Amino acid sequence: MKKIGLIGGITPESTILYYRILNELNAKNLGKAHSAEVIISSFDFGKIEKLLKENRWDLLELLMAETGKSLEKAGASCILICANTMHLCIEAVKKVVSIPVIHIAEATSKKIIEKKIKKVVLLGTKYTMEKDFFIDILTSFGIETIIPNVAERDIIHNVIYEELAIGVLNPVSKEKYLKIINRLIKNGAEGVILGCTEIPLLIHQKDVSVPVFDTTTIHATAAFNFSTKHKQQQQQQQQQQQQQQ
Secondary structure, three states: OOOOOEEOOOHHHHHHHHHHHHHHHHHHHHHHOOOOOOOEEOHHHHHHEEEEEEEEHHHHHHHHHHHHHHHHHHHOEEEEOOHHHHHHHHHHHHHOOOEEEOOHHHHHHHHHOOOOOEEEEEEHHHHHHHHHHHHHOOOOOOOOOEOHHHHHHHHHHHHHHHHHOOOOOOOHHHHHHHHHHHHHHHHHEEEEEOOOOHHHHOOOOOOOOOOOEEHHHHHHHHHHHHHHHHHHHHHHHHHHHHHHH
């Protein structure tokens, strides 16, 4: 496979998940001895969180863009931003690199369409649930989005930042999440998007009666598929060149 660039540290827990998933995909598809070729540029999440609270998206975009450039320079064939929320900065990254930046919402939307699902719950940080960057992409695929009410959004957001971001898995918080999910399923949701890369630490498919879309796994898998396909294409081109010589 070609090297995958990860913009990580937002949070460290989600970055660990990406790295583990990519290694598992390599071992499963290429053989037990294989592991992922990954370049990770990891932020201090404390600095990112401060900028988020200050609403300094100008500085966040600058940081993301600079990191994207460094990953391309280091030899990455594609880039993943290892956080749903920070996809608010994806256009800033795309503008400064010539390699693909795989969008987490686009990869997730394709999986939802494969399941023939038209109505989903979106869980995530307040930024992800309340801003349009994820919902607009779902809409472009013909998918209707339900988001939790204000009080529920507060619960979901606070659990992410106060617990999941630092690796705390609280059974009480899990029950709160499931209560929200089950209410929205009764309101017509056919699937649930775990739209924060840490939520899969807490909620799993076995916990929910409808399909669950783990954006972390979906995103990492999309990068693995791209990188292996890219490698195959390179090998085919080299074979063709050798035959012509």
